[in-house]
Amino acid sequence: MTTSACSHLNKGIKQVYMSLPQGEKVQVMYIWIDGTGEGLHCKTLTLDSEPKCVEGLPEGNFNASSTLQSEGSNRDMYLVPAAVFKDPFCKDPNKLILCEVFKYNRKPAETNLRHTCKWIIDMVSNQYPWFGMEQEYTLMGTNGHPFGWPSNGFLGPHGPYHCSVGADRTYGRDIVEAYYQACLYAGVRIAGTNVEVTPAQWEFQIEPCEGISMGDHLWVAHFILHCVCEDFGMIATFDPKPIPRNWNGAIRKENGLKYTEEAIEKLSKRHQYHILACDPKGGLDNARHFSASVASRSASVCIPQTVGQEKKGYFEDRLPSASCDPFSATEALIHTCLLNETGDEPFQYKN
Numbered sequence: 001m002t003t004s005a006c007s008h009l010n011k012g013i014k015q016v017y018m019s020l021p022q023g024e025k026v027q028v029m030y031i032w033i034d035g036t037g038e039g040l041h042c043k044t045l046t047l048d049s050e051p052k053c054v055e056g057l058p059e060g061n062f063n064a065s066s067t068l069q070s071e072g073s074n075r076d077m078y079l080v081p082a083a084v085f086k087d088p089f090c091k092d093p094n095k096l097i098l099c100e101v102f103k104y105n106r107k108p109a110e111t112n113l114r115h116t117c118k119w120i121i122d123m124v125s126n127q128y129p130w131f132g133m134e135q136e137y138t139l140m141g142t143n144g145h146p147f148g149w150p151s152n153g154f155l156g157p158h159g160p161y162h163c164s165v166g167a168d169r170t171y172g173r174d175i176v177e178a179y180y181q182a183c184l185y186a187g188v189r190i191a192g193t194n195v196e197v198t199p200a201q202w203e204f205q206i207e208p209c210e211g212i213s214m215g216d217h218l219w220v221a222h223f224i225l226h227c228v229c230e231d232f233g234m235i236a237t238f239d240p241k242p243i244p245r246n247w248n249g250a251i252r253k254e255n256g257l258k259y260t261e262e263a264i265e266k267l268s269k270r271h272q273y274h275i276l277a278c279d280p281k282g283g284l285d286n287a288r289h290f291s292a293s294v295a296s297r298s299a300s301v302c303i304p305q306t307v308g309q310e311k312k313g314y315f316e317d318r319l320p321s322a323s324c325d326p327f328s329a330t331e332a333l334i335h336t337c338l339l340n341e342t343g344d345e346p347f348q349y350k351n
Helices: 010-020 113-123 173-186 215-231 257-268 272-277 306-310 328-337
Strands: 028-033 040-047 060-061 076-086 097-104 130-140 190-195 201-210 233-235 290-295 300-301
Touching: 028 076, 028 130, 028 215, 028 290, 040 060, 060 097, 076 215, 097 215, 113 215, 113 328, 130 215, 130 328, 173 190, 173 215, 215 233, 215 328, 257 272, 257 300, 257 328, 272 290, 272 328
Parallel strands: 028 097, 290 300
Antiparallel strands: 028 040, 060 076, 076 097, 130 201, 130 233, 190 201
8 A cells, every 4th residue: 555755744743833923913724726727726824913804815827837737838827715714723713715717818818617506596596496415535655556455356245334333344434533523623524434335435525505616616626625735645536436356336395296306307418508507528437327216326317215205305417437626517507407408518607
């Protein structure tokens, strides 16, 4: 099992410095999505006082030539703060700041999917759309080998690992518990976590949030998970199929059920559009036929058993791959279910 060299540094020495007072100054770590649509980058700035809201934060900038985002000689891009979280690594009053990326001409970068998503969600704000999301991931060594697996082989077949306990079935709980606490401290709306079907595969859930904020919380949750894994010398991958063979991949009012059924009917007629929107690789990770069912875990859209019984609640869209951008997935649902669009392309509204 290969771990990073940084994980072997003496963390006790670091704490000597982390406990020093910092006066009135505050560190803010700006976080953004790179040109792949999947990777995250960050840089830290010093402010004279603790920011109370997004509006009080300055814009940042960065050289986009190393993040697959620059266009020719125009390498500088702008970081516009979008959401604020407490920093679980440097502690309060320091902050984590999720940012949107804009080009030199002030147009959103191609992977700034939050910008359009928020605009579309604002169009239907009177309907108060809520979204939650389930995120699966796999813990790996720096050599790409699953944590806890034999160096030259596979573990036993599916069966005993899902929601398991015990050293022969559960791999990486220390990382997960540390990560969970860090999310709670930061204010990330994490709703739960559990071991998944494949050994070293885990999942967490972001609880339902109104409007754009679910995507904000999920992206910051990704960032925190990566940073916690750094301390342990590990890697968290969101690859939808990180392990070959048949090992599990990584997927996600009264009488309100009639509205769910209407939404599913709309989704069934727009399957190709949603396949593309829910997969950063254009559908290659996640192409499968549309299906809907009560309590079926293999269906594209699942109506939970309690919703089927109570005739109200929510439905689960299981099309998004583990690597999808939540802003793209939620925007697609708005386009189809609330704006009643049809066809394989989203309608282009005038701003």
